[in-house]
Amino acid sequence: MATTPSHPGIVATGLRKSFGDHLVLDGIDLRVPRGTVYALLGANGAGKTTAVKILSTLISSDDGDARISGHDLATEPDAVRAAIGVTGQFSAVDNLLTGEENLILMADLHHLGRERGRRRTAELLEQFDLVEAGRKPAATYSGGMRRRLDLAMTLVGSPRVIFLDEPTTGLDPRSRRGMWQIVRELVAGGVTILLTTQYLEEADELADRIGVLDHGRLVAEGTADELKRRIPGGHVSLRFTDTHRLESAAHVLGRVSRDDDALTLRVPNDGSLRSLKGLLDRLDGESIDVDELAVHTPDLDDVFLALTGKPQHEKVTTR
Incomplete structure (x- = not known):
């Protein structure tokens, strides 16, 4: 099926996933319009990362279906992979390579060709303010620089849909805000982003819509303001x-x-x-x-507490 700009970035219906007898996703539905940010909130173990892994073809669901940028997840996995980029919780950066070499490696994996790959690498080093650091080993990078390089590597293939799984965990406030600005610029260019985060401020700042996951179920969905108005105390x-x-x-x-x-x-x-x-x-x-x-x-902290019954920072066994 041909992809057109009118297709939503992500559509999922009834996604379910269990690991043994542990139900991780219990039939969630998602619809993310093209060129918007959708944030999934939830405590560790709520199912956020599992949802991202399913939608990015890393694992299969037990039930349900999804389309990414117009392509069916089950029958067109290669087309889905060609349309997406994934930045996970843990950096994919190779510490033994320079920033430039990491990007060139990704360009080669995307079969961009030597000239186009070098050109794309130079563009991304400029975009992510890594020109000076580009020829230094990634092992010397700060946490914020590594996350910028990690996202730049995700963008080598110019994906139309990006999954950001807790992209600013461990970053200082300045680095986190720098990542937020990059996300805003990507969305302004028409990219669709599904963001998982434990930072409520991050969802409030970036997301057009927010979904709250609790024990594998989507217990609430809406804009930040809509969710806040659902909670008594205003x-x-x-x-x-x-x-x-x-x-x-x-x-x-x-x-x-x-x-x-x-x-x-x-x-x-x-x-x-x-x-x-x-x-x-x-x-x-x-x-x-x-x-x-x-x-x-009420703020999103109040929303989270009211809908899940636990503090946002509470740690639960993660799957």
Whole structure:
């Protein structure tokens, strides 16, 4: 089947996988539009890496089907491999080679030919700010440099879909943000990315949509804001210039928490545009002026705890 830009980057239906009597994936469905980032969140052992291995043809599923960039995972595995790149949790960089030699090796594996391979290597060294380090052994690279080289190696074949399995684990904040910028640039160029991560901030920063895996099941899916609004605790803080306005607003709004000293009211609210408009319309209808308004919504930590019942950093046996 010919691939066209209209095809979603990734479509999966009913993926299941067990190792012995241990069920790792319990029928997950995914749809990732072309040129977007989809983040899979989950504690260790939730099934994130297994999902990536299945979708990247490294292992087979027990049930379900998937299409990657328009190609059927089961019947067109070679076409799938030609369309994807994979950056795993553990670096594929050869420490005995220089950065340039690592990239040239990947170019040779992709059968780019000598001239094209050298040209592609030079492009990637430039793109990933590795020109000066390119002729040094990879063993001398910092963690951030190694991860940049690892991703550059993934891009040698110009994949249309990239699987990033916890790509910034162990990186310092500066290196992590550098990787985020690279991901944004790839997506701007039309690349589709499926990202697994244990950094909630990373998913919040990068993902167009987020799926939460728990014990092999996709227990929630949506944008970061949609997921946050599902969790109780959201509220709007209103500050007034005097006690009279505070009293009037408390009377109109009903169920609120108040702080008379700070002249503020805390009103339960999911933070959606409709809810905010309704709240302001009620105040406006009574000609009550608000001096200051702040919206507080649960963060992804709250989402994760509510949906999985465990802290995001909790370590579970990984498969």
